[in-house]
Amino acid sequence: MIKTENRYFQPGFRQNMEEKELKNLVIEGEIPDWLEGDLIRNGPGIVNVDKPMQHWFDGLAMLHKFSISKGEVSYRSRFINCEAYQAAQESGKISYSDFATDPCRSIFQKLQTVFDPKPKITDSAKVNIGKIGDKAFALGEPLMQIQFDPETLESLGVFHYEKAPGSGINTAHPHQDPHEVYNLVVQFGAINHYKIYSMLEGVKELASIPVLEPAYLHSFGMSERYFIIAEFPLVVQSLKLLFRFRPFIENFKWKKNRGTRFLIIDRETGKLKTTIKTEAFFSFHHVNAFEVDNQLVVDLAAYKDASIIDHYYHNRLSSTEEQLPFGRMERFIFDLDKSKLKERKVLSEACIELPHIDYQSYHGNKDYRYIYGCGINPENRNEFYNQLVKIDVHTGQHSTWYQEGTYPGEAVFIPNPDRKSEDDGLLLSVVLDGKQGNSFLLILDSKTMQEQARVHLPHSILFGYHGAFFEKN
Numbered sequence: 001m002i003k004t005e006n007r008y009f010q011p012g013f014r015q016n017m018e019e020k021e022l023k024n025l026v027i028e029g030e031i032p033d034w035l036e037g038d039l040i041r042n043g044p045g046i047v048n049v050d051k052p053m054q055h056w057f058d059g060l061a062m063l064h065k066f067s068i069s070k071g072e073v074s075y076r077s078r079f080i081n082c083e084a085y086q087a088a089q090e091s092g093k094i095s096y097s098d099f100a101t102d103p104c105r106s107i108f109q110k111l112q113t114v115f116d117p118k119p120k121i122t123d124s125a126k127v128n129i130g131k132i133g134d135k136a137f138a139l140g141e142p143l144m145q146i147q148f149d150p151e152t153l154e155s156l157g158v159f160h161y162e163k164a165p166g167s168g169i170n171t172a173h174p175h176q177d178p179h180e181v182y183n184l185v186v187q188f189g190a191i192n193h194y195k196i197y198s199m200l201e202g203v204k205e206l207a208s209i210p211v212l213e214p215a216y217l218h219s220f221g222m223s224e225r226y227f228i229i230a231e232f233p234l235v236v237q238s239l240k241l242l243f244r245f246r247p248f249i250e251n252f253k254w255k256k257n258r259g260t261r262f263l264i265i266d267r268e269t270g271k272l273k274t275t276i277k278t279e280a281f282f283s284f285h286h287v288n289a290f291e292v293d294n295q296l297v298v299d300l301a302a303y304k305d306a307s308i309i310d311h312y313y314h315n316r317l318s319s320t321e322e323q324l325p326f327g328r329m330e331r332f333i334f335d336l337d338k339s340k341l342k343e344r345k346v347l348s349e350a351c352i353e354l355p356h357i358d359y360q361s362y363h364g365n366k367d368y369r370y371i372y373g374c375g376i377n378p379e380n381r382n383e384f385y386n387q388l389v390k391i392d393v394h395t396g397q398h399s400t401w402y403q404e405g406t407y408p409g410e411a412v413f414i415p416n417p418d419r420k421s422e423d424d425g426l427l428l429s430v431v432l433d434g435k436q437g438n439s440f441l442l443i444l445d446s447k448t449m450q451e452q453a454r455v456h457l458p459h460s461i462l463f464g465y466h467g468a469f470f471e472k473n
């Protein structure tokens, strides 16, 4: 029989999940005793309501918590209890617009949208987990974030940008320094703006840059002195978003000839210092940025275009014939005196997505060396992300963890408290075992990429996006 559907497709993308609470999970190997805390991950939990969702970035959010203490592990999962979740529960229908899936609407409802252009955007914040001050948040792209209790995973309330009127999106990848938390908002209106906000003690606008056709931006960069917006030419006429007949992302168009514009904003004044154009490319994730004298270095996981978004539609992810485009770590070096691109180089040939560094200690640090992420094994190219990769930015070398038939999610780095080097620690990743049909928590030695332990779940977890580790005090 010819295989036409990937074995990870149903358990990884198509099955609704249930809330669970499990103690004393089965562990293979040994968990180092210094590892104490909770890995909390975010991602879709419900992907079928009255119809299946269309895209990897659609779904109603579920939080997963692996609590590690004294060498033992327990697990808990909870849906985010938001309006979109409640409406789906009550009506049995998708009721809010998602990234690439809209509710079914009658012609009457479509007409109504023209007269009352306020599409209900999902508040199911499923992309990332953030610690803002002493609070824990589920982060998504719509302009609201859901606070939750990191102990019980119960939803506690909504964080709004009170001073950001109109509609828009923000990134699920805020930056932080010892004093503040910062995020980029793309505001849609009569005049569209890119805005940077600080958000620790209430919301404060730090920068506001008008833009005719705003881009889809999943993250932004920050160095010691600058905010960096890499504006890829995947852009939208925002009226199309207001009178929305198509799902959110389908309103954006790839306009290669625009190139990519780097908007470099002075953090002190909030003013645009310079704009530097490069060839067109696309990226979801900025990874690091730092300054060396008059040069600004920006590292991101880059694609030649935005077709990766189309590849994440379920109908393509299910097919054994498809190949995901490789994302590659690239470095852009800008000469700020001359306002021009000095050098663009590929840091590693390895495919990488969901990139992760030791942000706390090495973000903004010019000596940083290691990036961890998911990748695709070239021997098994027609699959979803099927290995973990560690890139050495200094040498361009990479090492991997690969086990045929398994599909790891984002690798979260936790430093050894007595570490001697940047990569001395552990990587935690939730992996789907395509053969067994369940998921496990993989614990890797981040120095050697060798397996330390795996913690088995009796069920599978849908492919999610990002998470965070909450250390036990």
Ligand SMILES: [Fe+2]
Binding pocket: 127, 172, 173, 218, 284, 285, 465, 466
């Ligand atoms: Fe992301």
